[in-house]
Amino acid sequence: MKKQIWMPACLSMALFVAACGGGEEKKTEEKAAETTTAPAADNSMVQDVKGKGKELMAMQDCATCHKETEKVIGPSFKDIAAKYPENDENVATLADKIIKGGSGNWGEVPMAPHAGIPVDDAKEMVRYILSVK
Numbered sequence: 001m002k003k004q005i006w007m008p009a010c011l012s013m014a015l016f017v018a019a020c021g022g023g024e025e026k027k028t029e030e031k032a033a034e035t036t037t038a039p040a041a042d043n044s045m046v047q048d049v050k051g052k053g054k055e056l057m058a059m060q061d062c063a064t065c066h067k068e069t070e071k072v073i074g075p076s077f078k079d080i081a082a083k084y085p086e087n088d089e090n091v092a093t094l095a096d097k098i099i100k101g102g103s104g105n106w107g108e109v110p111m112a113p114h115a116g117i118p119v120d121d122a123k124e125m126v127r128y129i130l131s132v133k
């Protein structure tokens, strides 16, 4: 499987790094000790320019498996944005993936299908995701 660039994102979000597992645990403790940043800081990294997609996702279960800057069960939105430039083709492909689910681009863990989401809403979500830097 391809190893993606999760590690830098994990390090920068030391407070959440538990999700990254394994060898990073020690560093987490050190970093957590020297920072007082509240968890809410997570949102400050995201501009509200793509607010609609973000709102749509808040009504779904996306946050169970995705966060903006750290890998949870699925890749972080930052990593997804780094992998796919925003263009019509990628927006369409990823919107399709949100609706149908699937696996293989980031590992063996499958993305859950969301059959009830209209294509246009899924595209809004993708535009938001690809705007996360």
Ligand code: HEC
Pocket (backbone or CB within 6 Å): 057, 060, 061, 062, 063, 064, 065, 066, 073, 074, 075, 080, 094, 097, 098, 102, 103, 104, 105, 106, 107, 108, 109, 110, 111, 112, 114, 125, 126, 129
């Ligand atoms: C049950 C966990 C889970 C939920 C819920 C979930 N995802 Fe995912 N998502 C994943 C996993 C795992 C992957 C990686 C799939 C792969 O390797 O191709 C992924 C991948 C993605 C990708 C990248 C797809 C690709 O082909 O690179 C996007 C975009 C995405 N998710 C958006 C969403 C959105 C939007 C929602 C909410 C509507 C959502 N996800 C809900 C687990 C989840």
